Amino acid sequence: xxxxxxxxxxxxxxxxxxxxxxxxxxxxxxxxxxxxxxxxxxxxxxxxxxxxxxxxxxxxxxxxxxxxxxxxxxxxxxxxxxxxxxxxxxxxxxxxxxxxxxxxxxxxxxxxxxxxxxxxxxxxxxxxxxxxxxxxxxxxxxxxxxxxxxxxxxxxxxxxxxxxxxxxxxxxxxxxxxxxxxxxxxxxxxxxxxxxxxxxxxxxxxxxxxxxxxxxxxxxxxxxxxxxxxxxxxxxxxxxxxxxxxxxxxxxxxxxxxxxxxxxxxxxxxxxxxxxxxxxxxxxxx
Numbered sequence: 001x002x003x004x005x006x007x008x009x010x011x012x013x014x015x016x017x018x019x020x021x022x023x024x025x026x027x028x029x030x031x032x033x034x035x036x037x038x039x040x041x042x043x044x045x046x047x048x049x050x051x052x053x054x055x056x057x058x059x060x061x062x063x064x065x066x067x068x069x070x071x072x073x074x075x076x077x078x079x080x081x082x083x084x085x086x087x088x089x090x091x092x093x094x095x096x097x098x099x100x101x102x103x104x105x106x107x108x109x110x111x112x113x114x115x116x117x118x119x120x121x122x123x124x125x126x127x128x129x130x131x132x133x134x135x136x137x138x139x140x141x142x143x144x145x146x147x148x149x150x151x152x153x154x155x156x157x158x159x160x161x162x163x164x165x166x167x168x169x170x171x172x173x174x175x176x177x178x179x180x181x182x183x184x185x186x187x188x189x190x191x192x193x194x195x196x197x198x199x200x201x202x203x204x205x206x207x208x209x210x211x212x213x214x215x216x217x218x219x220x221x222x223x224x225x226x227x228x229x230x231x232x233x234x235x236x237x238x239x240x241x242x243x244x245x246x247x248x249x250x251x252x253x254x255x256x257x258x259x260x261x262x263x264x265x266x267x268x269x270x271x272x273x274x275x276x277x278x279x280x281x282x283x284x285x286x
Contacts, residue, residue, distance in 0.1 A: 001207050003125045004196075007187040011254065014128035016136045020143065021120050024168055027108045028116050040068070045094040047164035048106040048151055052099040054159040061088035067162045107147040109166035119168045122208075125188065126179040126201075127172070133182065135252045142236070146174020146229045153228020165222045170229035177233025180205040181241055 033039040044064060052058055059067075065085035110116040131139040150170020155161075179186075184202035192199065209230055215223040240247040 001193075001204060002191040003122065003188045003204050004191065005189045006125055006129070006183075006201065007189075007198075008129050008183055008201075010128050010132035012132060014131045016140050016143075017123060017127040017131050020127075020168075021123060024108050024110065024116060024120060028110050032109060043109070043164050043166065045097055046102060046105050047109055047166045048102040048155075049099070049164050050155040050159050050161040052097075052102070053151075053155055056099060058092040058094045058097040058099060059162060060090045061085075061093045062090055063162055064088070064093040103148055103151050104144070106151070106164070106166050107144070107168050107171050110168070111166055115167055115169075119172050122176060123168065123172045126205075127175050129183060129186075130175050130178050133251050133255050138250065142178075142233075143171050143175065146177075146232050147171030149232040150174065150222075150225040150229035153231075154222045154225040157224060163220075165225065167222070169222070170225040173226045173229030174233035176205050176208065177230040177235075178237035179233075181234050181237035 033042050044059065044067075049059065051063070065088045068085065110119070127139075127143075130142070134142055147168070147170050150173060151165065153170075154165055180202050184200065186201040187198045188201050188204050190197055190199045190204055209227070212223045212226050212230075215221050236250075240250045
């Protein structure tokens with residue numbers, strides 16, 4: 001199931017969402033190495049690793065080499081060109097690495113075009129409305145915190161793992177969690193199997209969330225990060241939905257004063273007013 005577009009107009013250009021997408025694409029094509037041994041070193045030297053986050057120290061040469069498959073091309077290349085894995089020591093493999101900043105860096109690294117494309121698609125479809133309601137600065141903070149919470153959700157169950165985690169998925173999942181709480185009834189044009197259909201946002205996002213629990217543990221996908229980011233976003237959005245005071249602090253002023261009588265379950269981006277006894281209908285807004 002792939003969402004293509006939602007019918008939930010915004011009042012201004014989603015500058016931060018576009019900027020995040022551009023940065024992710026540029027990092028993938030211009031910064032991440034293509035060469036396999038350089039790419040391995042780059043990923044381990046840049047990305048967040050649970051063991052490093054819990055110990056506060058970069059991996060040693062011995063730990064680094066133990067992670068690599070001895071039969072892999074990366075191991076052979078590194079062992080041949082640098083002799084690191086022929087006689088590894090307990091010295092840090094990447095002594096200058098800031099293991100905590102790596103959490104931020106990881107949000108902009110991807111493992112392939114499908115990984116990058118999927119994350120950017122979901123960010124584009126669902127991110128603009130969250131940015132429009134939070135405002136640019138608060139949206140960026142929300143996005144980065146969601147990514148950090150997603151990292152914690154991945155690290156806590158397996159703090160000794162030496163496998164790097166990369167991708168914007170956790171941060172994007174936070175955006176999706178907020179969207180399903182604030183705009184559950186928004187129409188989303190979606191490719192479902194081989195058909196192009198209009199589905200309610202809650203159906204699309206519930207399907208995505210549920211599918212995370214069927215990901216194979218051996219797939220290498222940090223599915224708990226996805227779940228953690230999504231739950232964080234949904235909780236923050238639920239607090240805003242339940243508390244007018246919190247919502248006043250969180251949302252842009254224009255959404256606190258526009259359509260104050262609109263019912264939550266009938267809202268599309270803050271521009272749907274449903275009176276008692278009426279059937280919900282779509283109004284494109286200003």
